[in-house]
Structures are given as C-alpha cells and as structure tokens.
Amino acid sequence: MQSIVSKGKSVKEAVHLGLELMEVKKNEVSIEIIQYGTKGFFGIGGKNAVVKLSKQESNTTSRQSKTNSIDYYKTMEHLVDDLPFEQSSVFEGYPIDYAIDVSQKEMTEQELEGKAWVTDGTIYVKDSETQYPIVEIGKGVQLFKNNQMVKEKKTIVSEKDALEITLEDEQQDTRWNITIDQHKLNVLLEVNPGHTITRKLQDVEPNQQIELTVDEHKETINTLTYEDIRNKMETLRITYGINQNEIRKALETNVPSSYEIATGSKAKPGVDGRIELMVEVDTKNGLIEDDAGKVDFRELKMIPTVEEGQIIAIIHPPIPGKRGTTVTNEPLPAKETHPIVLKSEIGVTVVEDNIIATTAGRPFVEQRGPFIKASVIPKLVHNGNVDISSGNIRFDGDIEIRGEVEENMIVEGGGDIIIYKSASDATITTSKSIITYGNVTGSELSAGKSNMLITELGHLLGIIQIQVEKMISFIKQLSQSPAFKSSDFSRGGLNPLIHILLEKKFNSFLPLAKKYVEVTRKGEEYLEEEDWRKVATSIQQIFLTLSNQTTSLEQLKILSRKMKELHEYSKTPIEPDSYITISNALNSSLYCSGNILIIGQGCVNTKVHSGGQLKITGSVRGGEVYGRQGAEIKESGSNSGTKTVIAVPSDQKIRIGRAFEGTVLKIGHIQHIVKENRNNITARINSEGQIVFE
Amino acid sequence: MFHFSTKEIKNALEVKLEGDLDIDGTEVVEDQLIPQLEKYRVISINFENVPFVDSSGIGLLMHLVQALQDKGIHVSIFNVKQDVQEIFDLLQLPEILGEEIFI
Incomplete structure (x- = not known):
C-alpha cells in the first residue's frame, strides 16, 4: 500500500497535490483528512490543510515509481517549484522529507512541522504556521544563515533560509624552547606538544529547539625531532653532559613538560690551608668584674705557657678544589685555595709543618686571613721602679713591673704590660694590653696601635x-x-x-x-x-x-x-684581645684599639680613645672620652662645670648613670649639652639625625 | 681626517669642526686652532659635523674651553649631535664647563 501525506492551503488543494504526486486519480485513493486548514491571524498561526491519500493497489506501481526515481525526482522538483507554500528552491530538506513520508517509518510531515534536525552533517528545517524552530549553536560550530554568520547563541531558522554549517578544526604546532642557565650548568628543554582537533556535527532528532553540537576528536602530535634538538644544541654549543634519556622522553611526551637535557658539572671548592693548634694560646680577657662590680687584681688569669721543644701547632696544606665543566664544555675553575703564610717570629721554628717552640714562654699565634704569625714570647719581670737607674725598658714580650714608672721614663713591650704601682709622666706602649694597679698621672698609654x-x-x-x-x-x-x-x-x-x-x-x-x-x-x-x-x-x-x-x-x-x-x-681585627685596664687616670692620654676599662674612681682631665667599648665605673671629670663601640659611664661632668665630652660614633649609644649639667654628649657629628643634672640617661641618634634619650 | 674652518663675524669667530674629535685631532687643535682664537672676544664652536668623540678629544675640548674662559673669552658650543651630547651629559660636561655654553 502506498500512501502520502499532502499539504495545501485548503483540503481541496492538498488532495489535488497529493493526487498529482501519486499520479493517480481521485477515485483510486482513499482520502483521510488529518487537518483542516485555517487562515490564522495576519498569517501567524495559520495552518495548512493536511490529508492522507492511500492507494490500494499492487506493489508493482510503487516499485515502478521507485525504479523510475530520476523522473520521479524531476517531477518532484517541478512540483516543488509549483508548491505555493514552499517558495525556496534551496530547501534542502525536501527530498528527505519526502523519503521519510514515503517510507512512513519516521515522523509524519505534520510532526516535522516547525522542527529542525541534523542528519549526516546537514541541517534541515521544516516550517510550520505556528512556530519557527530554534537552533542553538554549540561550541566549535559556525552557522551561516543566508551567507551571514550567526553571531548569537540561538537563532530562528526557516525553510526559506539558506543554511550552511562550517566546523572549525583546530591545529596547534608543537612548540619548544631550549634555555641555558646563567652558570651554563643546566640546559632546559621545554616542550609543548601540538595537537589537532577535528570536529563532526552530531545528528539531532527533529525538534522545535535543537542544539548544534559537535563531536571533538583531539589528537596530540609531538612533531619535535631529535634533529631539531641536536641542531639547536649545536648552535648553542652544548656539547657536555647531554642526557640522552631526557631527550628521548621529551620526544615522546604528549603533555607540556620540561626536561633537563644537559647538565654540567659544578666546580668543587677546595679547602684553604689552615693550622691546628696543639696548645692553649688564648689570652684571657684580663681582669674580670664580678657581679658586685668589683675587680680583684689578684685574680689574674693564668697565662698559657709552653716548654722548649713543644709543638705549638700543625700546618695543614690546602686541599685543591676540583674543576667543573659547563654544558658548553668550558672549564669552570674551582675557587683558588691559599696556603697559609707563616711568619715565624722569635721563639719558634718550623719542622715539617710543625710549629715548635724553641724557648719556654707564652705561645702566641695570630691569624688574619691566610697570614699566621707565631711566636713564643718570653716574659720580663722588673722588680724595682723604672727610673734613671734602671733606664727605659724595651722588651719584645710581656713585661711585668713590680714598682713604679717614674717621670719621663718609657716602657715599650711586645706583649702585655702589667704595672703594679703607679705611672707618672711616663710613656707606655705595647701592641697588646696594659694593666696598671696604681694611678696613672700625666702619662701616655697606647695599646694595639x-x-x-x-x-x-x-x-x-x-x-x-x-x-x-x-x-x-x-x-x-x-x-x-x-x-x-x-x-x-x-x-x-x-x-x-x-x-x-x-x-x-x-x-x-x-x-x-x-x-x-x-x-x-x-x-x-x-x-x-x-x-x-x-x-x-x-x-x-x-x-x-x-x-x-x-x-x-x-x-x-x-x-x-x-x-x-x-x-x-x-x-678582622689584628689584636682583638688588646685592652687597657687601669684604676685611675689624671691628666693622661689613653689610646687603645680594643676596650678601655677604668675601674677605680675614674679619670680627670684625661683624653681617652677606645677602639672598642669604653667603660668607666667611676666618674669622668673634664677631658674627652671616646668609645667606638659605645660608652658606659657612671658619672660625668662636675658641679663646677669642667668641660667634659663623651663621644661615640653615630651608630652607638652613650649611657651615663649621673650626668652633671654641662656634660657634652657627641654622637657622630651631633652634639648635645646636658642642661641640668640628670640621672640614668641613654642617648642615641634617631632616624632624623637628632639625639634622643631613651 | 680632522680639520676645521673659521668664519669671522665682526670680532666674533665661528669655528666649524669637521670629523671625529679624537686623539688624532689633538695636534690640529693645539697647533693650528688655539693660536688663532686668542684675539677674539667671542667664539662659537659648531659641532654639526662631529659624529664621534673619544676621551682624549673631550679632554682637549675641556682644556680649550677652560683656557679661553680664563682669558675672559666667551665660548659657546652649538649644533651638537644628539649621540655626542649624550656623551657630554654622561661626563657631566655642562656642569664642568657651565650650562650656558651649550646652545
């Protein structure tokens, strides 16, 4: 049985068209009216008349009509042109429409009305009087309506539109880059494999609202070749430490990654020459104050001593470092190592890297950078006063004077100088430390110049x-x-x-x-x-x-x-242990590269210069005192207003227990005069360069 | 090769330098140019055709300008190429010789 669903503005027209299509006469078919046509309102909502014509006959006719399909379609085209409700000749959907109708397998034409669908990558539309199908455009799809690209996400389509769909295929080339770090020790290969994305339009069942979606097929392609890498490495002159395994991995990767394709070898630093001390040589920090602020002069620390022939120290030669190589095959020199430079002075000799004492005395080893100075300093003990009868004392070692140092006498030592009694109008010089137990009057003391x-x-x-x-x-x-x-x-x-x-x-x-x-x-x-x-x-x-x-x-x-x-x-200070410690000073001048400690009543009209900390547990009356690493003073100035200056560099503090009016505080270049007597002050410079009190 | 030309306008002299002001120009400036300049009160030096300078040339120029200024002669320098001026500025020549001499 062959049947056809036909449309027309009226039932009569629909039947007429149907008969013509079937090439039969009215009496050869049975007619079923599916829908009467309505005019609608201003053409909107109008409906076609739909009829179903069924022919009761043997199958031969239908077969004939099928085999004769070319003519059939010709007729169809002709017909389509004449069809009043289908004005567009670009209406692609018709043949399939027809086929569906003819086979009766799928939806009827009536059901297709107002719907759109996709088959085999082509979009079809069937108009209806009541509504237009809506097409939603998915990702990767471009819909051209009457040769214009639709920019909106959704659009209305009709049979009259010339619809064309293009799909964007994407292609991304493989990107890669080789970088050398600044030390030429690592070469990094960054690979970003390329890919192609091919898209295919998915079939969509007829519906009033359809979405055009695509099947994406992504294929990763790493086009990087071994030759690419080798050529690039050649231009960069990378020849050393190439990691073939990493290169292989880079060629095979499907995800963006980086590979260290060459690694240089670092230089191994050597060890400088050094000495190993075999005896105690540390000079103790002189007199030490107890918790009550008192110093016991009898509690002098033991000075280390060595016997003749004793090994003082062992010299270790430098261990050279190992050369490295850059990825461009250039040598990377290891840091140079220095042997120690030994200057052996009195009292020592060197035998096969051993420093040996040749006399008994105090061992003394001084190190500054690679320079080592070793000596064994003997000690001179002078039992009486230093005066005209004894003469000036010059001795390259420690000096201990049990008596006084009298007017205009000079004591010059190479080690520590200890004076048990007073010094007046004397000059005392050493490169190490000075300790006096008595008063210092009108004298010049200099330590560690x-x-x-x-x-x-x-x-x-x-x-x-x-x-x-x-x-x-x-x-x-x-x-x-x-x-x-x-x-x-x-x-x-x-x-x-x-x-x-x-x-x-x-x-x-x-x-x-x-x-x-x-x-x-x-x-x-x-x-x-x-x-x-x-x-x-x-x-x-x-x-x-x-x-x-x-x-x-x-x-x-x-x-x-x-x-x-x-x-x-x-x-690095030469003589970090250099210091001056005295009890009282009057009209004197004290100069020391290390700390100065005045632990008695203090100093009067004395110029004091300390390269380290200055600490005066008594009072400072008159004169100028300077502490490079800060000054701590119990009492400064006097009621009579003698000019007293306490000075420190700009980054240091001055602490005074009791400052009398007129005391001058000098921090860096900034000066402050204490206006009235004050207790417990700590002065420093603030960020604006002014003296402030904490 | 470095050379120069002069043009007298009343008691002023315009000196036009040609070529690189460098160590090779030293003799030309010292032996030929300087003796000519001292009788004028106003001297202007045209740098239009000086594409390159070196430190000897700049030293020479400083020496020249300072010697003339000491004698009370008014010196000015003009038409300096931009690249050359950059070098003058780097060396703070305007501060040394006086900003006003660069026109």
Missing part, C-alpha cells in the same frame, strides 16, 4: 673601592654610547677619561685617594703586608699623577679586586 691603622686604611679602601667599581661600570656604559670612540684607549689608556671623570662625576674621589696614600706612607713601618703599599702605589699612578703610563680597564679591575680583599681583611 697598628690595629687602628689597618682599621682606618681598610675603612678608606672600602669607600674608594665602591667608587672605583662605579667608575668601571661607568666606563663600560660610556664605551657603548654610539658616538663614543674608544680608539684612544689602546694608545693613551684610560687616563684622559679618568681625569675627566675626576673633574666632576667622581670629584669626591681625589681627597679620599690622597688621604689613603698619605696614611699609608705615615704608617709604612707598621704595615706588615705589602699589599697596602702596592695599592697606594697603584692609586698614586692611576689617579694622582699625570704620568704617561697607560691604564687599562683590566688594571682598574685588578686594583678594585685587591682593594676589596684588603677591605675584607681589615675587618
């Missing part, structure tokens, strides 16, 4: 070195200026340029350089290391004279490096 020199020079070099470093980077910067010719550097050296720089840009440099050279010259005899003088000579040649000697950037760099070394070196 060379330390101050090194500290001062080191400080100057610190500033100078920063300036030289700036100069070097400035010269580099200038050399890169497009209009600057560095041709004369090879002939005249940097000197003309340096002179221009000193004129203005580095105009604070010259006074510092001059000062350094001058201080070095003055203290020449106290400077054990030659480097201080060498640097002074270089400074003189490069910056201070108009000599014709040419200076290269390399020379500047070497100078800068040497300065830095010396500056670092100067930070």
Whole structure:
C-alpha cells in the first residue's frame, strides 16, 4: 500500500497535490483528512490543510515509481517549484522529507512541522504556521544563515533560509624552547606538544529547539625531532653532559613538560690551608668584674705557657678544589685555595709543618686571613721602679713591673704590660694590653696601635673601592654610547677619561685617594703586608699623577679586586684581645684599639680613645672620652662645670648613670649639652639625625 | 681626517669642526686652532659635523674651553649631535664647563 501525506492551503488543494504526486486519480485513493486548514491571524498561526491519500493497489506501481526515481525526482522538483507554500528552491530538506513520508517509518510531515534536525552533517528545517524552530549553536560550530554568520547563541531558522554549517578544526604546532642557565650548568628543554582537533556535527532528532553540537576528536602530535634538538644544541654549543634519556622522553611526551637535557658539572671548592693548634694560646680577657662590680687584681688569669721543644701547632696544606665543566664544555675553575703564610717570629721554628717552640714562654699565634704569625714570647719581670737607674725598658714580650714608672721614663713591650704601682709622666706602649694597679698621672698609654691603622686604611679602601667599581661600570656604559670612540684607549689608556671623570662625576674621589696614600706612607713601618703599599702605589699612578703610563680597564679591575680583599681583611681585627685596664687616670692620654676599662674612681682631665667599648665605673671629670663601640659611664661632668665630652660614633649609644649639667654628649657629628643634672640617661641618634634619650 | 674652518663675524669667530674629535685631532687643535682664537672676544664652536668623540678629544675640548674662559673669552658650543651630547651629559660636561655654553 502506498500512501502520502499532502499539504495545501485548503483540503481541496492538498488532495489535488497529493493526487498529482501519486499520479493517480481521485477515485483510486482513499482520502483521510488529518487537518483542516485555517487562515490564522495576519498569517501567524495559520495552518495548512493536511490529508492522507492511500492507494490500494499492487506493489508493482510503487516499485515502478521507485525504479523510475530520476523522473520521479524531476517531477518532484517541478512540483516543488509549483508548491505555493514552499517558495525556496534551496530547501534542502525536501527530498528527505519526502523519503521519510514515503517510507512512513519516521515522523509524519505534520510532526516535522516547525522542527529542525541534523542528519549526516546537514541541517534541515521544516516550517510550520505556528512556530519557527530554534537552533542553538554549540561550541566549535559556525552557522551561516543566508551567507551571514550567526553571531548569537540561538537563532530562528526557516525553510526559506539558506543554511550552511562550517566546523572549525583546530591545529596547534608543537612548540619548544631550549634555555641555558646563567652558570651554563643546566640546559632546559621545554616542550609543548601540538595537537589537532577535528570536529563532526552530531545528528539531532527533529525538534522545535535543537542544539548544534559537535563531536571533538583531539589528537596530540609531538612533531619535535631529535634533529631539531641536536641542531639547536649545536648552535648553542652544548656539547657536555647531554642526557640522552631526557631527550628521548621529551620526544615522546604528549603533555607540556620540561626536561633537563644537559647538565654540567659544578666546580668543587677546595679547602684553604689552615693550622691546628696543639696548645692553649688564648689570652684571657684580663681582669674580670664580678657581679658586685668589683675587680680583684689578684685574680689574674693564668697565662698559657709552653716548654722548649713543644709543638705549638700543625700546618695543614690546602686541599685543591676540583674543576667543573659547563654544558658548553668550558672549564669552570674551582675557587683558588691559599696556603697559609707563616711568619715565624722569635721563639719558634718550623719542622715539617710543625710549629715548635724553641724557648719556654707564652705561645702566641695570630691569624688574619691566610697570614699566621707565631711566636713564643718570653716574659720580663722588673722588680724595682723604672727610673734613671734602671733606664727605659724595651722588651719584645710581656713585661711585668713590680714598682713604679717614674717621670719621663718609657716602657715599650711586645706583649702585655702589667704595672703594679703607679705611672707618672711616663710613656707606655705595647701592641697588646696594659694593666696598671696604681694611678696613672700625666702619662701616655697606647695599646694595639697598628690595629687602628689597618682599621682606618681598610675603612678608606672600602669607600674608594665602591667608587672605583662605579667608575668601571661607568666606563663600560660610556664605551657603548654610539658616538663614543674608544680608539684612544689602546694608545693613551684610560687616563684622559679618568681625569675627566675626576673633574666632576667622581670629584669626591681625589681627597679620599690622597688621604689613603698619605696614611699609608705615615704608617709604612707598621704595615706588615705589602699589599697596602702596592695599592697606594697603584692609586698614586692611576689617579694622582699625570704620568704617561697607560691604564687599562683590566688594571682598574685588578686594583678594585685587591682593594676589596684588603677591605675584607681589615675587618678582622689584628689584636682583638688588646685592652687597657687601669684604676685611675689624671691628666693622661689613653689610646687603645680594643676596650678601655677604668675601674677605680675614674679619670680627670684625661683624653681617652677606645677602639672598642669604653667603660668607666667611676666618674669622668673634664677631658674627652671616646668609645667606638659605645660608652658606659657612671658619672660625668662636675658641679663646677669642667668641660667634659663623651663621644661615640653615630651608630652607638652613650649611657651615663649621673650626668652633671654641662656634660657634652657627641654622637657622630651631633652634639648635645646636658642642661641640668640628670640621672640614668641613654642617648642615641634617631632616624632624623637628632639625639634622643631613651 | 680632522680639520676645521673659521668664519669671522665682526670680532666674533665661528669655528666649524669637521670629523671625529679624537686623539688624532689633538695636534690640529693645539697647533693650528688655539693660536688663532686668542684675539677674539667671542667664539662659537659648531659641532654639526662631529659624529664621534673619544676621551682624549673631550679632554682637549675641556682644556680649550677652560683656557679661553680664563682669558675672559666667551665660548659657546652649538649644533651638537644628539649621540655626542649624550656623551657630554654622561661626563657631566655642562656642569664642568657651565650650562650656558651649550646652545
């Protein structure tokens, strides 16, 4: 049985069309009216008439009509053109519509009305009088309606529209990059594999509202080849420490990842030469105050001693480091190791890396950087007074004086000086410590002098070195200026340029350089290391004279490096144990690179300079006292208003138990005069550069 | 090769430098240029055709300007190329010689 559902504006028209389609006469079919046509309102909501025509006949006709399908379709096209309700010839859906109808398997034409669907990647629409199908456009789908891309997420379609769908396929190439770290020790390969995404439109059942969705097929493709990597590595000159395993992994990866494809070997640092002490050499910190603030002069610590022939220390040679290699196969030098430089002085000898005492006495080992000074200091005990009959005492070791030091006498020692009685109008000098039990009157005491020199020079070099470093980077910067010719550097050296720089840009440099050279010259005899003088000579040649000697950037760099070394070196004090401890001082001058402790009644009209901490447990009346690492004083000034100055550097504090009116506090360059008597003050400088009391 | 030309306008002299002001120009400036300048009260130096300088050249220029200023001669420098001016600025030449001489 063959049947057809036909539409028309009226039942009559629908039947007529149906008969024509079936090429039969009205009496050969049975007619079933499915829906009467309605006009609707202004064309909206109008319905076609729908009829079903059924032909009762043998199958041959239908077969014939099927086999004769070409003609059939021709007729169809013709018909479609004539169909009043289907004006568009681009209506693609019709043939399938028809096929569905003819087979009767799927939905009837009536059911398809107002619906859209997708079959085999093509969209079909069937209009209805009552509503338009809505198409929702999913991700990766582009819908062109009448050759215009639909930008909205949803759109209304009708049979009249020319609909076309395009799908975006995506392709991403494999991206990769090779980087070397700054030390040339690691090579990193970053791979981001490419992919292709192919999309296929999903079939959608006819519905009033459909969504165009796609099936995505993503395929990861890593196109990176071994040759790519090898070529890149060749241009980067990577030849050492290549990790083939990692490269292989990188070629196979499907996810973005990074691989260390080459690894250099680091340099192994060596160990500097050192000495191992075999005996106690520490000098005890002199007199120690007990909890009650009292010092017992009889409680002097035992000074370590050695016997003749005793091993003081063992010298260990440096262990050299191991060279490393960069990924570009360049050697990475290990940090240089330095052997210790031993300066054996009196009382010691060196046998096969052993430092041995040749006399009995106090062992003394001093280390500053690689320089070691070892000696065994004998001790001189002077039983009487130091006066005209005994003469001045000069002894390169510890000195113990049981009596007094009288007017105009000099005591010079290389170790600790202990004076059991008083010293008047005397000069006492040592590179280590001074202890007096009696009064010090009108005398000059100086302990650890060379330390101050090194500290001062080191400080100057610190500033100078920063300036030289700036100069070097400035010269580099200038050399890169497009209009600057560095041709004369090879002939005249940097000197003309340096002179221009000193004129203005580095105009604070010259006074510092001059000062350094001058201080070095003055203290020449106290400077054990030659480097201080060498640097002074270089400074003189490069910056201070108009000599014709040419200076290269390399020379500047070497100078800068040497300065830095010396500056670092100067930070380690030569004689950290140097100190002065006395009970009272009057009209004297005390100078020490370490701490100064006055533990008796205090000092009167005395100038005190301490490179360490200054502590006065009595009073300071008149004079000027300075503590480089702070000052702690019980009482300062006097009722009579004698001028008393307490000074510390800007980063230190002054503590005074009782400050009389008129006491001058000097912190850095800032001065404060105590206006009225005050108790327990602690003064320091705040961030605004003013003296404040805590 | 470095050379210069001069143009006299009343008692002023315009000096036009040609070529790189460098160590090779030293002799030309010292032996030929300086002796000519001292009789004028106003001197302007045209740097239009000086593409490169080196430190010797700058030292020379400083020396020249300062020597003339000491004699009470008014010196000005003009038409300096931008790259060259950058070097002058880096070396703080305007501060050394006086801002007003650079026009």
